[in-house]
Amino acid sequence: MKSFWYKAFRSKEGSIIVVLIFLELFSVLFVDNYTNISNIQLLLRAIPSLGVVSLGVCILMIAGEFDLSVGSTFALGSMVGALFINQGLNIWLCFIVVLVIGAVIGAVNGFVTVKTKIPSFIATLGAMMLWRGIVLVVSDGKTIPFPLTDRFKMIFNGKVGPIASQFIWLIIFTVVFWLILNRMKFGNWIFSTGGNIRVAKAMGINTDRVKVIVFIITGMMAAFGGLFDSTRIEVVHPLQGEGLALTAIAAVVIGGTKLTGGAGTILGTFLGASIVFTIKDILMLLRAPAYLFNAFVGVVIIFAVILNQFIGRRSIS
Protein backbone atom coordinates (compact mmCIF):
# COMPACT_ATOMS: atom_id res chain seq x y z
CA MET A 1 0.00 0.00 0.00
CA LYS A 2 1.33 3.41 -0.96
CA SER A 3 1.85 5.46 2.14
CA PHE A 4 0.53 8.94 2.81
CA TRP A 5 4.08 10.31 2.58
CA TYR A 6 4.73 8.59 -0.75
CA LYS A 7 1.58 10.14 -2.18
CA ALA A 8 2.42 13.54 -0.68
CA PHE A 9 5.91 13.61 -2.21
CA ARG A 10 4.64 12.49 -5.62
CA SER A 11 1.84 15.05 -5.62
CA LYS A 12 2.00 18.40 -7.43
CA GLU A 13 2.86 20.01 -4.12
CA GLY A 14 5.55 17.41 -3.38
CA SER A 15 8.53 19.71 -3.84
CA ILE A 16 7.13 22.42 -1.62
CA ILE A 17 6.28 19.92 1.11
CA VAL A 18 9.94 18.85 1.07
CA VAL A 19 11.12 22.49 1.25
CA LEU A 20 8.66 23.25 4.04
CA ILE A 21 9.72 20.24 6.11
CA PHE A 22 13.40 21.23 5.79
CA LEU A 23 12.63 24.81 6.70
CA GLU A 24 10.47 23.93 9.68
CA LEU A 25 12.98 21.35 10.98
CA PHE A 26 15.78 23.89 10.68
CA SER A 27 13.73 26.58 12.41
CA VAL A 28 12.55 24.39 15.27
CA LEU A 29 16.04 23.00 15.91
CA PHE A 30 18.24 26.02 15.37
CA VAL A 31 16.22 29.24 15.62
CA ASP A 32 15.51 30.54 19.11
CA ASN A 33 11.96 31.70 19.80
CA TYR A 34 10.66 30.28 16.50
CA THR A 35 8.07 28.16 18.28
CA ASN A 36 7.00 30.99 20.58
CA ILE A 37 3.29 31.65 20.36
CA SER A 38 3.92 35.36 19.72
CA ASN A 39 6.19 34.54 16.79
CA ILE A 40 3.63 32.17 15.30
CA GLN A 41 0.92 34.79 15.70
CA LEU A 42 3.17 37.31 13.97
CA LEU A 43 3.60 34.91 11.06
CA LEU A 44 -0.13 34.29 10.80
CA ARG A 45 -0.71 38.05 10.54
CA ALA A 46 2.09 38.64 8.04
CA ILE A 47 1.41 35.83 5.54
CA PRO A 48 -2.14 36.77 4.37
CA SER A 49 -1.39 40.00 2.49
CA LEU A 50 1.17 38.24 0.30
CA GLY A 51 -0.96 35.07 0.31
CA VAL A 52 -4.10 36.61 -1.18
CA VAL A 53 -2.11 38.47 -3.84
CA SER A 54 -0.26 35.25 -4.71
CA LEU A 55 -3.53 33.33 -5.17
CA GLY A 56 -4.56 35.80 -7.87
CA VAL A 57 -1.10 35.75 -9.46
CA CYS A 58 -1.20 31.93 -9.39
CA ILE A 59 -4.40 31.54 -11.42
CA LEU A 60 -3.21 34.22 -13.83
CA MET A 61 0.07 32.38 -14.37
CA ILE A 62 -1.82 29.13 -14.91
CA ALA A 63 -3.81 30.99 -17.59
CA GLY A 64 -0.45 31.84 -19.18
CA GLU A 65 -0.18 35.51 -18.21
CA PHE A 66 1.67 37.73 -15.75
CA ASP A 67 0.67 40.77 -13.75
CA LEU A 68 3.58 42.91 -12.63
CA SER A 69 1.22 45.68 -11.53
CA VAL A 70 -0.16 43.89 -8.45
CA GLY A 71 2.12 45.89 -6.14
CA SER A 72 0.86 49.19 -7.54
CA THR A 73 -2.77 48.00 -7.38
CA PHE A 74 -2.06 46.92 -3.79
CA ALA A 75 -1.05 50.51 -2.94
CA LEU A 76 -3.49 52.45 -5.14
CA GLY A 77 -6.62 50.70 -3.85
CA SER A 78 -5.74 51.33 -0.23
CA MET A 79 -4.52 54.85 -0.94
CA VAL A 80 -7.80 55.87 -2.58
CA GLY A 81 -9.73 54.03 0.15
CA ALA A 82 -7.80 55.88 2.86
CA LEU A 83 -8.39 59.24 1.17
CA PHE A 84 -12.14 58.56 1.04
CA ILE A 85 -12.24 57.39 4.67
CA ASN A 86 -10.42 60.56 5.70
CA GLN A 87 -13.05 62.55 3.77
CA GLY A 88 -15.71 60.91 5.93
CA LEU A 89 -17.03 58.29 3.50
CA ASN A 90 -18.45 55.12 5.06
CA ILE A 91 -15.67 52.58 5.52
CA TRP A 92 -17.71 49.78 3.93
CA LEU A 93 -18.29 51.89 0.84
CA CYS A 94 -14.56 52.54 0.77
CA PHE A 95 -14.00 48.80 0.98
CA ILE A 96 -16.13 48.35 -2.16
CA VAL A 97 -14.29 51.22 -3.88
CA VAL A 98 -10.96 49.50 -3.15
CA LEU A 99 -12.16 46.26 -4.73
CA VAL A 100 -13.63 48.10 -7.74
CA ILE A 101 -10.29 49.85 -8.27
CA GLY A 102 -8.58 46.45 -8.26
CA ALA A 103 -11.14 45.06 -10.70
CA VAL A 104 -10.84 48.04 -13.06
CA ILE A 105 -7.04 47.88 -13.11
CA GLY A 106 -7.26 44.12 -13.75
CA ALA A 107 -9.80 44.67 -16.55
CA VAL A 108 -7.59 47.30 -18.20
CA ASN A 109 -4.58 44.96 -17.99
CA GLY A 110 -6.65 42.15 -19.43
CA PHE A 111 -8.12 44.13 -22.32
CA VAL A 112 -4.76 45.65 -23.25
CA THR A 113 -3.19 42.19 -23.25
CA VAL A 114 -5.83 40.33 -25.25
CA LYS A 115 -6.77 43.12 -27.65
CA THR A 116 -3.31 44.40 -28.54
CA LYS A 117 -1.69 40.95 -28.29
CA ILE A 118 1.31 42.44 -26.52
CA PRO A 119 2.84 40.22 -23.82
CA SER A 120 1.18 40.77 -20.45
CA PHE A 121 4.66 41.12 -18.99
CA ILE A 122 5.06 44.36 -20.97
CA ALA A 123 1.46 45.57 -20.57
CA THR A 124 1.55 45.16 -16.81
CA LEU A 125 5.09 46.53 -16.51
CA GLY A 126 3.70 49.74 -17.99
CA ALA A 127 0.66 49.53 -15.71
CA MET A 128 2.90 49.00 -12.68
CA MET A 129 4.78 52.24 -13.39
CA LEU A 130 1.64 54.16 -14.34
CA TRP A 131 -0.33 53.29 -11.18
CA ARG A 132 2.66 53.72 -8.91
CA GLY A 133 3.14 57.18 -10.38
CA ILE A 134 -0.51 57.98 -9.69
CA VAL A 135 -0.16 56.73 -6.10
CA LEU A 136 2.80 59.07 -5.61
CA VAL A 137 0.91 62.01 -7.12
CA VAL A 138 -2.31 61.33 -5.16
CA SER A 139 -0.46 60.92 -1.86
CA ASP A 140 2.04 63.66 -2.62
CA GLY A 141 4.63 61.12 -1.50
CA LYS A 142 3.27 61.13 2.04
CA THR A 143 1.94 58.43 4.33
CA ILE A 144 -1.82 58.62 4.85
CA PRO A 145 -3.63 57.32 7.94
CA PHE A 146 -6.09 54.48 7.41
CA PRO A 147 -8.59 54.96 10.26
CA LEU A 148 -10.73 51.90 11.04
CA THR A 149 -14.03 51.34 12.75
CA ASP A 150 -14.11 48.70 15.48
CA ARG A 151 -16.19 46.28 13.45
CA PHE A 152 -13.99 46.69 10.36
CA LYS A 153 -10.92 46.18 12.52
CA MET A 154 -12.41 43.06 14.08
CA ILE A 155 -13.20 41.53 10.71
CA PHE A 156 -9.99 42.40 8.92
CA ASN A 157 -7.46 42.77 11.68
CA GLY A 158 -8.93 40.95 14.67
CA LYS A 159 -8.51 37.49 16.08
CA VAL A 160 -10.63 34.38 16.17
CA GLY A 161 -9.30 32.67 19.27
CA PRO A 162 -5.53 32.78 18.88
CA ILE A 163 -5.66 33.01 15.09
CA ALA A 164 -5.49 36.29 13.19
CA SER A 165 -8.69 36.94 11.24
CA GLN A 166 -6.59 37.77 8.16
CA PHE A 167 -5.24 34.23 8.20
CA ILE A 168 -8.78 32.88 8.31
CA TRP A 169 -9.59 35.08 5.31
CA LEU A 170 -6.58 33.60 3.54
CA ILE A 171 -7.79 30.07 4.28
CA ILE A 172 -11.26 30.93 2.97
CA PHE A 173 -9.79 32.39 -0.23
CA THR A 174 -7.52 29.37 -0.62
CA VAL A 175 -10.50 27.00 -0.39
CA VAL A 176 -12.57 29.11 -2.82
CA PHE A 177 -9.72 29.33 -5.34
CA TRP A 178 -9.05 25.62 -4.99
CA LEU A 179 -12.71 24.89 -5.71
CA ILE A 180 -12.73 27.21 -8.73
CA LEU A 181 -9.58 25.70 -10.16
CA ASN A 182 -10.22 22.03 -9.44
CA ARG A 183 -13.94 21.56 -9.21
CA MET A 184 -15.49 24.05 -11.62
CA LYS A 185 -15.73 24.45 -15.38
CA PHE A 186 -13.93 27.75 -15.19
CA GLY A 187 -10.89 26.07 -13.62
CA ASN A 188 -10.73 23.68 -16.56
CA TRP A 189 -10.87 26.64 -18.91
CA ILE A 190 -8.06 28.42 -17.04
CA PHE A 191 -5.80 25.35 -17.24
CA SER A 192 -6.52 24.78 -20.92
CA THR A 193 -6.05 28.48 -21.80
CA GLY A 194 -2.58 28.41 -20.29
CA GLY A 195 -1.75 24.83 -21.24
CA ASN A 196 -2.73 24.74 -24.92
CA ILE A 197 -4.61 27.80 -26.08
CA ARG A 198 -5.23 26.37 -29.53
CA VAL A 199 -7.02 23.35 -28.09
CA ALA A 200 -8.95 25.54 -25.66
CA LYS A 201 -10.17 27.71 -28.56
CA ALA A 202 -10.91 24.60 -30.56
CA MET A 203 -13.17 23.36 -27.81
CA GLY A 204 -15.17 26.57 -27.98
CA ILE A 205 -13.64 28.26 -24.94
CA ASN A 206 -13.48 32.03 -25.21
CA THR A 207 -9.87 32.29 -24.05
CA ASP A 208 -9.81 36.09 -24.25
CA ARG A 209 -12.77 36.26 -21.87
CA VAL A 210 -11.12 33.74 -19.54
CA LYS A 211 -7.95 35.84 -19.44
CA VAL A 212 -9.78 39.12 -18.81
CA ILE A 213 -11.80 37.56 -15.97
CA VAL A 214 -8.64 36.15 -14.41
CA PHE A 215 -6.89 39.53 -14.72
CA ILE A 216 -9.90 41.11 -12.94
CA ILE A 217 -9.73 38.52 -10.14
CA THR A 218 -5.98 39.14 -9.82
CA GLY A 219 -6.52 42.90 -9.59
CA MET A 220 -9.20 42.44 -6.93
CA MET A 221 -6.99 40.11 -4.91
CA ALA A 222 -4.13 42.63 -5.12
CA ALA A 223 -6.46 45.35 -3.83
CA PHE A 224 -7.66 43.01 -1.09
CA GLY A 225 -4.04 42.29 -0.12
CA GLY A 226 -3.37 46.02 0.08
CA LEU A 227 -6.38 46.39 2.33
CA PHE A 228 -5.05 43.65 4.62
CA ASP A 229 -1.68 45.37 4.83
CA SER A 230 -3.19 48.80 5.47
CA THR A 231 -5.59 47.57 8.15
CA ARG A 232 -2.66 45.84 9.85
CA ILE A 233 -0.46 48.93 10.03
CA GLU A 234 -3.36 51.45 9.89
CA VAL A 235 -1.57 53.66 7.39
CA VAL A 236 -0.98 53.66 3.65
CA HIS A 237 2.39 54.71 2.37
CA PRO A 238 3.12 55.44 -1.26
CA LEU A 239 5.77 52.76 -1.67
CA GLN A 240 3.60 50.07 -0.11
CA GLY A 241 3.68 46.89 -2.18
CA GLU A 242 6.80 47.84 -4.11
CA GLY A 243 8.53 44.69 -5.32
CA LEU A 244 5.45 42.70 -4.35
CA ALA A 245 4.88 41.34 -7.87
CA LEU A 246 8.21 39.51 -7.90
CA THR A 247 7.74 38.23 -4.34
CA ALA A 248 4.28 36.95 -5.28
CA ILE A 249 5.62 35.30 -8.45
CA ALA A 250 8.37 33.76 -6.29
CA ALA A 251 5.78 32.37 -3.87
CA VAL A 252 3.75 30.99 -6.77
CA VAL A 253 6.78 29.39 -8.46
CA ILE A 254 8.00 27.92 -5.16
CA GLY A 255 4.49 26.49 -4.90
CA GLY A 256 4.96 24.54 -8.12
CA THR A 257 3.27 26.74 -10.72
CA LYS A 258 4.93 26.76 -14.12
CA LEU A 259 6.11 30.06 -15.58
CA THR A 260 5.00 28.76 -18.96
CA GLY A 261 1.36 28.40 -17.85
CA GLY A 262 -1.05 25.49 -17.80
CA ALA A 263 0.08 24.02 -14.49
CA GLY A 264 0.00 25.08 -10.89
CA THR A 265 -1.64 24.50 -7.57
CA ILE A 266 -3.48 26.66 -5.08
CA LEU A 267 -2.30 24.68 -2.08
CA GLY A 268 1.26 25.04 -3.36
CA THR A 269 0.81 28.80 -3.64
CA PHE A 270 -0.53 29.00 -0.10
CA LEU A 271 2.50 27.04 1.11
CA GLY A 272 4.81 29.11 -1.13
CA ALA A 273 3.61 32.37 0.43
CA SER A 274 4.03 30.81 3.87
CA ILE A 275 7.59 29.78 3.05
CA VAL A 276 8.52 33.25 1.83
CA PHE A 277 7.40 34.77 5.13
CA THR A 278 8.93 31.95 7.16
CA ILE A 279 12.30 32.78 5.56
CA LYS A 280 11.83 36.44 6.46
CA ASP A 281 10.89 35.46 10.00
CA ILE A 282 13.88 33.15 10.42
CA LEU A 283 16.25 35.85 9.19
CA MET A 284 14.71 38.32 11.62
CA LEU A 285 14.99 35.91 14.54
CA LEU A 286 18.59 35.15 13.62
CA ARG A 287 19.22 38.91 13.41
CA ALA A 288 20.62 38.43 9.93
CA PRO A 289 20.85 41.49 7.67
CA ALA A 290 17.46 42.14 6.04
CA TYR A 291 19.23 42.39 2.69
CA LEU A 292 19.75 38.64 2.76
CA PHE A 293 16.02 38.01 2.35
CA ASN A 294 16.02 38.10 -1.46
CA ALA A 295 19.10 35.90 -1.60
CA PHE A 296 17.41 33.20 0.48
CA VAL A 297 14.16 33.40 -1.49
CA GLY A 298 16.24 33.02 -4.66
CA VAL A 299 17.89 29.86 -3.36
CA VAL A 300 14.51 28.41 -2.34
CA ILE A 301 13.02 29.16 -5.79
CA ILE A 302 15.84 27.31 -7.54
CA PHE A 303 15.70 24.41 -5.09
CA ALA A 304 11.90 24.11 -5.37
CA VAL A 305 11.91 24.22 -9.18
CA ILE A 306 14.69 21.58 -9.39
CA LEU A 307 12.68 19.37 -7.04
CA ASN A 308 9.54 20.00 -9.08
CA GLN A 309 11.24 18.91 -12.28
CA PHE A 310 12.75 15.88 -10.58
CA ILE A 311 9.38 14.81 -9.17
CA GLY A 312 7.68 15.54 -12.51
CA ARG A 313 10.21 13.42 -14.43
CA ARG A 314 9.88 10.56 -11.94
CA SER A 315 6.09 10.64 -12.28
CA ILE A 316 6.24 10.48 -16.08
CA SER A 317 8.88 7.76 -16.21
Place this chain on the structure above:
Amino acid sequence: MNMKGKIPLIEMKGIYKSFGYVEALKNLNFTIYKNESVGLVGDNGAGKSTLIKILSGLFSPTKGKILIEGKEVKLNSYSDSTNYGIETIYQDSAVVNEMDIARNIFLGRELVLALVFLNLKKMDKLSMEILNSIGIKGIGSSKRLVDELSGGQKQAVAIARAVQFKSKVLLLDEPTTSLSVKETRFVHDFIVKVKNIGISSVYVSHTISNVYDVVDRFVILRHGENVGEFIKEETSVEEISEILCSH
Protein backbone atom coordinates in the same frame (compact mmCIF):
# COMPACT_ATOMS: atom_id res chain seq x y z
CA MET B 1 -15.07 6.58 -59.87
CA ASN B 2 -18.48 5.30 -58.87
CA MET B 3 -19.89 6.67 -55.62
CA LYS B 4 -23.44 5.54 -56.35
CA GLY B 5 -25.45 4.76 -53.23
CA LYS B 6 -23.12 6.75 -51.00
CA ILE B 7 -24.70 9.52 -48.96
CA PRO B 8 -22.76 12.80 -48.90
CA LEU B 9 -22.06 14.08 -45.43
CA ILE B 10 -20.02 17.19 -46.21
CA GLU B 11 -19.83 18.81 -49.63
CA MET B 12 -17.48 21.64 -50.50
CA LYS B 13 -18.52 23.17 -53.81
CA GLY B 14 -16.49 25.62 -55.87
CA ILE B 15 -14.33 26.66 -52.95
CA TYR B 16 -11.79 29.44 -53.47
CA LYS B 17 -9.47 30.74 -50.77
CA SER B 18 -7.04 33.59 -51.38
CA PHE B 19 -4.43 35.13 -49.12
CA GLY B 20 -3.65 38.43 -50.81
CA TYR B 21 -2.49 37.52 -54.31
CA VAL B 22 -1.96 33.87 -53.42
CA GLU B 23 -4.77 31.51 -54.32
CA ALA B 24 -4.51 28.60 -51.90
CA LEU B 25 -7.65 26.86 -53.18
CA LYS B 26 -9.11 27.19 -56.67
CA ASN B 27 -12.60 26.02 -57.53
CA LEU B 28 -12.20 23.05 -55.23
CA ASN B 29 -14.87 20.41 -54.97
CA PHE B 30 -14.55 17.90 -52.21
CA THR B 31 -17.08 15.49 -50.75
CA ILE B 32 -16.96 13.33 -47.64
CA TYR B 33 -19.47 10.50 -47.60
CA LYS B 34 -21.05 8.87 -44.60
CA ASN B 35 -19.00 6.13 -43.00
CA GLU B 36 -15.84 6.42 -45.07
CA SER B 37 -12.22 7.30 -44.56
CA VAL B 38 -10.76 9.69 -47.11
CA GLY B 39 -7.05 10.21 -47.61
CA LEU B 40 -6.37 13.82 -48.55
CA VAL B 41 -2.94 13.77 -50.12
CA GLY B 42 -0.77 16.34 -51.80
CA ASP B 43 2.64 17.91 -51.66
CA ASN B 44 3.53 20.85 -49.43
CA GLY B 45 1.56 23.91 -50.52
CA ALA B 46 -1.15 21.82 -52.22
CA GLY B 47 -3.86 23.39 -50.05
CA LYS B 48 -4.55 20.47 -47.69
CA SER B 49 -4.15 22.49 -44.50
CA THR B 50 -6.19 25.38 -45.90
CA LEU B 51 -9.00 22.98 -46.71
CA ILE B 52 -8.87 21.50 -43.21
CA LYS B 53 -8.84 24.96 -41.64
CA ILE B 54 -11.93 25.92 -43.65
CA LEU B 55 -13.74 22.83 -42.42
CA SER B 56 -12.51 23.53 -38.87
CA GLY B 57 -13.97 27.03 -39.02
CA LEU B 58 -10.59 28.73 -38.72
CA PHE B 59 -10.65 30.18 -42.27
CA SER B 60 -13.65 31.33 -44.24
CA PRO B 61 -13.64 30.52 -47.95
CA THR B 62 -13.30 33.50 -50.29
CA LYS B 63 -15.98 31.93 -52.49
CA GLY B 64 -17.97 28.72 -52.59
CA LYS B 65 -20.48 26.70 -50.60
CA ILE B 66 -20.26 24.16 -47.81
CA LEU B 67 -23.14 21.75 -47.30
CA ILE B 68 -23.54 19.43 -44.34
CA GLU B 69 -26.11 16.69 -44.90
CA GLY B 70 -27.48 18.70 -47.80
CA LYS B 71 -27.90 21.96 -45.87
CA GLU B 72 -25.73 24.98 -46.63
CA VAL B 73 -23.78 26.10 -43.58
CA LYS B 74 -21.34 28.80 -42.55
CA LEU B 75 -18.41 27.65 -40.45
CA ASN B 76 -17.27 30.89 -38.88
CA SER B 77 -15.53 29.49 -35.84
CA TYR B 78 -14.14 26.33 -34.41
CA SER B 79 -17.19 25.90 -32.23
CA ASP B 80 -19.43 26.20 -35.31
CA SER B 81 -17.50 23.35 -36.76
CA THR B 82 -17.69 21.15 -33.64
CA ASN B 83 -21.41 21.94 -33.35
CA TYR B 84 -21.86 20.42 -36.81
CA GLY B 85 -19.98 17.33 -35.65
CA ILE B 86 -16.58 18.08 -37.14
CA GLU B 87 -13.61 17.38 -34.85
CA THR B 88 -10.01 18.20 -35.78
CA ILE B 89 -6.91 16.40 -34.56
CA TYR B 90 -3.50 17.89 -35.25
CA GLN B 91 -0.06 16.37 -35.51
CA ASP B 92 1.03 17.83 -32.17
CA SER B 93 -1.99 16.49 -30.32
CA ALA B 94 -5.33 18.16 -29.70
CA VAL B 95 -4.96 17.75 -25.96
CA VAL B 96 -3.82 19.75 -22.95
CA ASN B 97 -0.85 17.94 -21.43
CA GLU B 98 -1.23 19.21 -17.90
CA MET B 99 -4.86 18.13 -17.58
CA ASP B 100 -6.10 14.65 -16.88
CA ILE B 101 -7.67 12.43 -19.50
CA ALA B 102 -11.29 12.90 -18.41
CA ARG B 103 -10.96 16.69 -18.26
CA ASN B 104 -9.42 16.64 -21.73
CA ILE B 105 -12.19 14.53 -23.20
CA PHE B 106 -14.87 16.79 -21.71
CA LEU B 107 -13.03 20.09 -22.23
CA GLY B 108 -15.49 22.82 -23.16
CA ARG B 109 -18.41 20.41 -22.69
CA GLU B 110 -17.93 19.59 -19.02
CA LEU B 111 -20.60 17.74 -17.12
CA VAL B 112 -21.77 19.73 -14.13
CA LEU B 113 -23.76 19.14 -11.00
CA ALA B 114 -25.77 21.82 -9.30
CA LEU B 115 -23.92 25.02 -8.38
CA VAL B 116 -21.59 24.72 -11.38
CA PHE B 117 -19.42 22.04 -9.77
CA LEU B 118 -17.97 19.46 -12.13
CA ASN B 119 -19.47 16.00 -12.11
CA LEU B 120 -16.03 14.41 -12.00
CA LYS B 121 -17.31 10.95 -11.13
CA LYS B 122 -19.49 10.80 -14.22
CA MET B 123 -16.78 12.33 -16.40
CA ASP B 124 -14.29 9.69 -15.21
CA LYS B 125 -16.75 6.85 -15.68
CA LEU B 126 -17.76 7.90 -19.20
CA SER B 127 -14.14 8.53 -20.19
CA MET B 128 -13.11 5.02 -19.17
CA GLU B 129 -16.11 3.56 -20.98
CA ILE B 130 -15.27 5.37 -24.18
CA LEU B 131 -11.57 4.51 -23.98
CA ASN B 132 -12.45 0.86 -23.47
CA SER B 133 -15.02 0.90 -26.26
CA ILE B 134 -12.41 1.91 -28.83
CA GLY B 135 -9.89 -0.48 -27.35
CA ILE B 136 -7.44 1.92 -25.72
CA LYS B 137 -5.64 -0.31 -23.27
CA GLY B 138 -2.99 0.28 -20.63
CA ILE B 139 -4.08 3.73 -19.54
CA GLY B 140 -5.33 2.55 -16.17
CA SER B 141 -7.24 5.56 -14.98
CA SER B 142 -8.81 8.55 -16.68
CA LYS B 143 -7.40 10.64 -13.82
CA ARG B 144 -3.90 10.28 -15.28
CA LEU B 145 -2.33 13.41 -16.70
CA VAL B 146 -2.19 13.38 -20.48
CA ASP B 147 1.47 14.38 -20.17
CA GLU B 148 2.19 10.88 -18.85
CA LEU B 149 0.84 9.22 -22.02
CA SER B 150 2.72 8.28 -25.17
CA GLY B 151 2.16 10.28 -28.37
CA GLY B 152 -0.14 7.61 -29.80
CA GLN B 153 -2.19 7.45 -26.59
CA LYS B 154 -2.56 11.25 -26.65
CA GLN B 155 -3.98 11.09 -30.17
CA ALA B 156 -6.24 8.28 -28.99
CA VAL B 157 -7.58 10.54 -26.21
CA ALA B 158 -8.40 13.19 -28.83
CA ILE B 159 -10.14 10.54 -30.93
CA ALA B 160 -12.03 9.38 -27.83
CA ARG B 161 -13.31 12.95 -27.41
CA ALA B 162 -14.73 12.83 -30.94
CA VAL B 163 -16.39 9.51 -30.19
CA GLN B 164 -17.83 10.73 -26.90
CA PHE B 165 -19.44 13.75 -28.52
CA LYS B 166 -20.75 11.74 -31.44
CA SER B 167 -18.82 13.65 -34.06
CA LYS B 168 -19.70 12.89 -37.64
CA VAL B 169 -16.31 13.57 -39.14
CA LEU B 170 -12.77 13.47 -37.81
CA LEU B 171 -10.25 15.70 -39.57
CA LEU B 172 -6.82 14.25 -38.92
CA ASP B 173 -4.16 16.74 -39.96
CA GLU B 174 -0.98 14.66 -40.29
CA PRO B 175 -1.78 12.99 -36.96
CA THR B 176 1.18 10.61 -36.94
CA THR B 177 3.98 12.90 -38.09
CA SER B 178 5.72 12.93 -34.73
CA LEU B 179 4.94 9.31 -33.82
CA SER B 180 6.98 6.12 -33.98
CA VAL B 181 6.00 3.28 -36.34
CA LYS B 182 4.38 1.36 -33.48
CA GLU B 183 2.39 4.37 -32.30
CA THR B 184 1.38 5.21 -35.87
CA ARG B 185 -0.13 1.75 -36.14
CA PHE B 186 -1.84 2.30 -32.79
CA VAL B 187 -3.50 5.48 -34.12
CA HIS B 188 -4.38 3.83 -37.44
CA ASP B 189 -6.19 1.09 -35.53
CA PHE B 190 -8.37 3.73 -33.87
CA ILE B 191 -9.16 5.38 -37.18
CA VAL B 192 -10.44 2.03 -38.44
CA LYS B 193 -12.37 1.48 -35.20
CA VAL B 194 -14.11 4.85 -35.30
CA LYS B 195 -15.09 4.21 -38.91
CA ASN B 196 -16.66 0.96 -37.76
CA ILE B 197 -18.83 2.89 -35.32
CA GLY B 198 -20.01 5.24 -38.06
CA ILE B 199 -17.61 8.20 -37.89
CA SER B 200 -16.12 9.35 -41.18
CA SER B 201 -12.58 10.67 -41.30
CA VAL B 202 -10.35 12.77 -43.49
CA TYR B 203 -6.73 11.78 -43.10
CA VAL B 204 -4.34 14.45 -44.35
CA SER B 205 -0.88 13.42 -45.40
CA HIS B 206 1.76 14.34 -47.93
CA THR B 207 2.84 10.72 -48.32
CA ILE B 208 0.56 8.10 -49.76
CA SER B 209 2.17 5.20 -47.87
CA ASN B 210 1.15 6.81 -44.60
CA VAL B 211 -2.56 6.65 -45.33
CA TYR B 212 -2.86 3.77 -47.76
CA ASP B 213 -3.75 1.10 -45.20
CA VAL B 214 -6.48 3.03 -43.42
CA VAL B 215 -8.48 4.90 -46.05
CA ASP B 216 -11.17 3.88 -48.55
CA ARG B 217 -10.67 6.69 -51.02
CA PHE B 218 -8.00 9.17 -52.02
CA VAL B 219 -8.39 12.79 -53.02
CA ILE B 220 -5.31 14.36 -54.51
CA LEU B 221 -4.67 18.08 -54.30
CA ARG B 222 -2.15 20.02 -56.31
CA HIS B 223 -1.69 23.80 -56.32
CA GLY B 224 -5.07 24.24 -54.60
CA GLU B 225 -7.03 22.07 -57.03
CA ASN B 226 -8.59 18.66 -56.78
CA VAL B 227 -6.68 16.74 -59.45
CA GLY B 228 -8.08 13.28 -58.88
CA GLU B 229 -10.17 10.99 -56.72
CA PHE B 230 -9.64 7.25 -56.50
CA ILE B 231 -11.26 4.38 -54.65
CA LYS B 232 -8.58 2.24 -53.07
CA GLU B 233 -9.69 -0.95 -54.80
CA GLU B 234 -9.44 0.74 -58.20
CA THR B 235 -5.94 2.17 -57.83
CA SER B 236 -2.45 1.46 -56.53
CA VAL B 237 0.21 3.24 -54.50
CA GLU B 238 2.23 3.60 -57.71
CA GLU B 239 -0.57 5.28 -59.65
CA ILE B 240 -1.24 7.82 -56.91
CA SER B 241 2.46 8.46 -56.34
CA GLU B 242 2.85 9.15 -60.05
CA ILE B 243 0.04 11.72 -59.98
CA LEU B 244 1.50 13.30 -56.87
CA CYS B 245 4.91 13.64 -58.47
CA SER B 246 3.74 14.84 -61.89
CA HIS B 247 3.53 18.58 -62.54
